[in-house]
Amino acid sequence: xxxxxxxxxxxxxxxxxxxxxYVYGFSIMEVTGLPSxxxxxxxxxxxxxxxxxxxxxxxxxxxxEQRPPRKYYKLTAAGKTALESSRKRYPLLERLFPVEExxxx
Amino acid sequence: MNSMxxxxxxxxxxxxxxxxxxxxxxxxxxxxxxxWKAELxxxxxxxxxxxxxxxxxxxxxxxxxxxSFADAQCLRRQAWDERTKAVNVHSxxxxxxxxxxxxxxxxxxxxxxxxxxxxxxxTVVHPLRPNLIRIAATDFNDNQQPSISYAExxxxxxxxxxxxxxxxxxxxxxxxxxxxxxxNDKFTVALASANMTSLLGLSVRTANAAADGDKxxxxxxxxxxxxxxxxxxxxxxxGRTIRIGEQIVRIxxxxxxxxxxxxxxxxxWLLMPDAQLASINRDNxxxxxxxxxxxxxxxxxxxxxxxxxxxxxxxxxxxxxxxxNNNAAGPWRIYLFALFLAALALPAVTSLxxxxxSFSSHRPSWKQSxxxxxxxxxxxxxxxxxxxxxxxxxxxxxxxGYSEAAELTQLMANFLLCLFGFRWALMDQSQRCPVCLRRxxxxxxxxxxxxxxxxxxxxxxxxxxxxxxxxxxxLPTSWFGAQRWLYLDTxxxxxxxxxxx
Numbered sequence: 123x124x125x126x127x128x129x130x131x132x133x134x135x136x137x138x139x140x141x142x143x144y145v146y147g148f149s150i151m152e153v154t155g156l157p158s159x160x161x162x163x164x165x166x167x168x169x170x171x172x173x174x175x176x177x178x179x180x181x182x183x184x185x186x187e188q189r190p191p192r193k194y195y196k197l198t199a200a201g202k203t204a205l206e207s208s209r210k211r212y213p214l215l216e217r218l219f220p221v222e223e224x225x226x227x
Numbered sequence: 228m229n230s231m232x233x234x235x236x237x238x239x240x241x242x243x244x245x246x247x248x249x250x251x252x253x254x255x256x257x258x259x260x261x262x263w264k265a266e267l268x269x270x271x272x273x274x275x276x277x278x279x280x281x282x283x284x285x286x287x288x289x290x291x292x293x294x295s296f297a298d299a300q301c302l303r304r305q306a307w308d309e310r311t312k313a314v315n316v317h318s319x320x321x322x323x324x325x326x327x328x329x330x331x332x333x334x335x336x337x338x339x340x341x342x343x344x345x346x347x348x349x350t351v352v353h354p355l356r357p358n359l360i361r362i363a364a365t366d367f368n369d370n371q372q373p374s375i376s377y378a379e380x381x382x383x384x385x386x387x388x389x390x391x392x393x394x395x396x397x398x399x400x401x402x403x404x405x406x407x408x409x410x411n412d413k414f415t416v417a418l419a420s421a422n423m424t425s426l427l428g429l430s431v432r433t434a435n436a437a438a439d440g441d442k443x444x445x446x447x448x449x450x451x452x453x454x455x456x457x458x459x460x461x462x463x464x465x466g467r468t469i470r471i472g473e474q475i476v477r478i479x480x481x482x483x484x485x486x487x488x489x490x491x492x493x494x495x496w497l498l499m500p501d502a503q504l505a506s507i508n509r510d511n512x513x514x515x516x517x518x519x520x521x522x523x524x525x526x527x528x529x530x531x532x533x534x535x536x537x538x539x540x541x542x543x544x545x546x547x548x549x550x551x552n553n554n555a556a557g558p559w560r561i562y563l564f565a566l567f568l569a570a571l572a573l574p575a576v577t578s579l580x581x582x583x584x585s586f587s588s589h590r591p592s593w594k595q596s597x598x599x600x601x602x603x604x605x606x607x608x609x610x611x612x613x614x615x616x617x618x619x620x621x622x623x624x625x626x627x628g629y630s631e632a633a634e635l636t637q638l639m640a641n642f643l644l645c646l647f648g649f650r651w652a653l654m655d656q657s658q659r660c661p662v663c664l665r666r667x668x669x670x671x672x673x674x675x676x677x678x679x680x681x682x683x684x685x686x687x688x689x690x691x692x693x694x695x696x697x698x699x700x701x702l703p704t705s706w707f708g709a710q711r712w713l714y715l716d717t718x719x720x721x722x723x724x725x726x727x728x
Contacts, residue, residue, distance in 0.1 A: 147262070148269045151291075158266075158294025163301035170305055189272070190265040 132156065134208035134215055136164050137197065140174060141205055142219045146192045153219050165195060173201035233275060236285045240267060243292040250299040252306045259302065263295050318691070320602050320664035323655070327609040334616035342452075343623025343633065346484045347558050353483035356428025358519040360527075360548035361489060373398055373490075373512040375546070377505060380515055390523030390548075395419065395426040396504065398513030399491045405470040406457055414453065416471060417493035418507070421500055424448060424482075426518060431480035444468060444477040446498050451484035453494040471497060489551065490514060517548065561634060562615050565641035569649060572642075577650045595662055602664055606652040614644035658697065660690035661712060667697045680704050690715075 129137065132154075139150045151161050168174045174195045184191035197205065209215050244263050248256045270291045274284040338344045364374035380396045388394075397419035404414045424431055431448050449464070458464050467478045476497060487493075491514075519527070533545060622637035658666050667688035674684030685700040685707075696713040703709065 146269075147266050148273070152273075158291045159297035160294070162294060162298035166298065166301050166305060190261075190268050192265055192269070193262045 129204055129208050129211075130164075131212060132160060132164050133168060134205070134212055135218065136161065136168065137173065137201055137205045137208065138215050139219060140195050141197055141202070144219070145194045145196065147195075150195075168201070169195075171200075172198055173204050174198060232280045233285075236288070237271065240271075240288055240292045243289070244295050247292075247295040247299040250296070250303050252303070255302060255306070259299070263292075263298075267292065318666040318668070320598075320659070324602070324605055324609070327606065327613065331609055331613045331616070334613055334620055338616045338619045338623075341620060341623050342484070343626045344558075344619045346451075347619070347623065349484040353430055354428075355551060356426070356518065358524055359427065359551040360517050360519060361551055362515040362517055362546050362548050364546055373514055375515050376510050376512050378510065380513070381501070381505060383515075388520075390520055390526065391517040392520045393422065393426045393518040395423045395516045396513050397423060397489075397493075397496070397516075398511055399493050402472050404495070407469075412457070414494035415491065417491070417496045418504060418513075419496050419498055420504060421498045423496065423498060423516070426516060429482055429487075431482060444475060445503075446479040447471070447476045448479055448496040448498065449481045450487065450492070450494050450496075451482055454481040471495075489516065515546075516551075558615075558619055558637060561638050562618070562641055565614075565618070565638050566611065566645055568642050569645035572646055573649050576646060577653050599656075599659075599661055599664060602659075603652065603656050606655070607649060610648035610652050611645060614641055614648055617644055657710065658688070660692065660695045662694035662714075663690065663692045665691055667691075667695065673698075676701065683707055 135154050135156070136150055139153050142153075144150050144153045147158070147162055147165065150156075150165070151158055154161065156164075165174065169176060175198055176193050176195050178193055179191040181191055241264070244260060244267065247263075248260050251259055267288070270288055274287050275281065276284070362375065363372075375396075377396055377398075380394070384394050397417045399415050399417045401413050402416045403411055404416070405411045447469075449458070454460060454464060464478055465480050468475055469478065470476070479498070482496075517523075527548075527550065533547060618637045618640035621640040622633045626633040655666070660667055667690050670686050670688045672684075673687050674682055676682075676684050680702070683698075683700065684702070685698060688697045688699070689695070690697075693715055696715060697710060698707075698713065699710045700707045
């Protein structure tokens with residue numbers, strides 16, 4: 123997808139959340155307040171457009187914590203560029219969940 | 228309600244996920260379920276208190292699971308879009324070239340399997356000696372019939388010759404050949420003078436020189452077809468003995484496929500010394516082959532030469548020498564000639580203009596123009612290649628080797644396939660969008676026929692990518708004689724947003 127892609131506010135929020143360190147579906151739901159029926163389809167579209175990519179957590183890590191493995195999401199280079207242009211379009215985006223907050227969490 | 232209800236609700240939540248997964252394509256279902264089950268575990272872990280039952284928490288978890296339907300629908304739509312993209316290959320340049328390439332490969336494979344085509348190629352590899360003629364009596368209307376007796380041949384050969392430096396005789400008869408102790412069959416046997424193969428310049432395949440056998444026995448040379456069909460292409464055939472009638476003979480080798488160009492196609496050649504040939508063939512007519520001297524070549528008139536035989540007493544007969552077609556160029560010679568004829572005739576069967584008119588700034592780039600010309604070139608090259616192999620397939624489908632009828636068929640088929648193939652390629656090109664090379668579709672009749680020819684009427688077709696509109700006039704006029712392309716501007720793009728270009 124082209125770098126100048128105009129993202130919806132929801133998609134921009136999800137990108138910002140992933141960038142801030144909320145890297146799996148449920149945590150993105152929690153931080154954005156969006157329902158699952160919005161977050162997951164939006165992430166599918168972002169992944170299709172190669173703005174984010176997903177990766178399964180290693181089974182050994184999940185086993186050590188006695189939980190099922192999670193699917194983690196990460197911004198691609200195109201995703202970072204799209205997020206940059208979205209921040210210009212939605213100036214309050216960065217204030218919603220700053221990076222520091224997630225990294226401390 | 229107590230915490231015992233939690234497993235019931237958990238089962239219900241899982242059922243919701245499984246129900247949603249039915250919407251997905253089967254190949255994505257497992258991974259999708261794994262992700263949602265993992266997420267559900269985390270949601271339940273965060274929301275549900277295991278020691279007590281809470282309606283609010285269960286409702287939130289159920290709401291989370293209901294969201295899986297939207298996600299499954301989204302993925303289903305994506306899968307559908309991907310399939311649509313695949314379908315959009317339809318009528319594209321790639322699809323056209325793939326079909327042509329497939330046809331080309333099929334024709335080439337078929338031609339490689341036909342023995343007649345292989346024989347044609349073999350004639351290039353094993354050409355006949357040049358300056359050979361076949362001699363027949365002039366009073367024979369059909370010069371394929373044997374017309375010269377061995378007595379005449381012998382007298383002739385013993386006299387002084389200016390035109391020929393080599394003469395050979397052969398006649399054919401059907402004889403019973405014992406291929407093995409239990410297997411007899413009838414074959415056409417050529418009783419030929421011993422110098423026949425060297426006179427014709429045929430290289431006999433003696434596959435196993437070590438297998439000498441009895442060298443005093445008369446020698447025979449097998450035709451390629453007999454070697455294949457009666458001896459199963461045995462590479463150690465040379466030196467074996469078989470029986471022809473009552474005579475035991477030794478196989479000297481095999482003639483190359485398609486190398487024999489003379490009347491009657493014998494199954495095997497019995498090479499005999501002159502004395503033996505004279506004793507059994509003295510009055511039976513046969514065929515005479517001669518090799519021309521330089522003087523003989525000089526007096527050849529349009530592939531024919533008249534020969535009077537002297538030294539035969541009062542009887543001095545006239546004979547006619549006919550050049551043997553060497554065909555050393557193989558099928559290429561005919562193909563190139565047919566290609567040339569088709570190129571000459573092409574303007575007579577098609578009147579296309581590759582010009583275009585633009586009414587907007589949405590013109591194709593030079594790269595797109597280059598791709599368009601490359602596509603046309605590839606199509607023409609593939610059509611020409613298909614015509615080459617298809618014409619060989621048609622000509623030699625039922626012919627095992629060289630024949631004039633097969634050559635004529637090849638020429639005609641080649642010409643017609645090239646002519647109409649090129650015509651199709653140009654017509655097809657004229658209906659392909661200059662931007663994306665897809666065929667324009669959805670023809671719509673526009674306008675009514677005008678008695679004064681001042682109103683335009685014709686057919687409009689549109690590119691499925693939304694790049695162009697093609698106007699084809701029904702009745703060419705001085706002001707609208709040829710088809711025109713109208714490049715659509717970007718305002719049309721929203722109509723074709725879902726198409727992959």
